[in-house]
Amino acid sequence: MTRTNENSACWCAFADALTIPDWLNLFNAVAGYGWNIEDMMMAGRRVFYLKRLVNHRFGLTAEDDNLTPRMLEPANDGEPEGIQMNFEGMKARFYTLMGIDPVKGIPTKQILEEHGMANEAGKVW
Numbered sequence: 001m002t003r004t005n006e007n008s009a010c011w012c013a014f015a016d017a018l019t020i021p022d023w024l025n026l027f028n029a030v031a032g033y034g035w036n037i038e039d040m041m042m043a044g045r046r047v048f049y050l051k052r053l054v055n056h057r058f059g060l061t062a063e064d065d066n067l068t069p070r071m072l073e074p075a076n077d078g079e080p081e082g083i084q085m086n087f088e089g090m091k092a093r094f095y096t097l098m099g100i101d102p103v104k105g106i107p108t109k110q111i112l113e114e115h116g117m118a119n120e121a122g123k124v125w
Helices: 002-008 020-031 037-057 087-098 109-114 118-124
Strands: none
Touching: 002 037, 020 037, 037 118, 109 118
């Protein structure tokens, strides 16, 4: 969830790369959280899940998690030339790893509760 943490901190994605311990030190110094790495990563996951819930509130579902037709075309050259991407398989695996419902496109009730988001779970499940 490093990208989510970077976005939450309004950090430029093109700036020099920081390590996870660097991010931890920055968040703790600026905000005084006293986080360990797991606390910081949990916060990143909560932000990610909240974004999914906001999208759900605006009517988006798993069906809307797609790429443009051009992105799904096999590569024209290089090592992956001619290989068709299995986007649906990759999406299903991502949903499984992240605890996202494959129909609604939002975190499962269990995942939300595990991340201290029982209020949010009660509104969508």
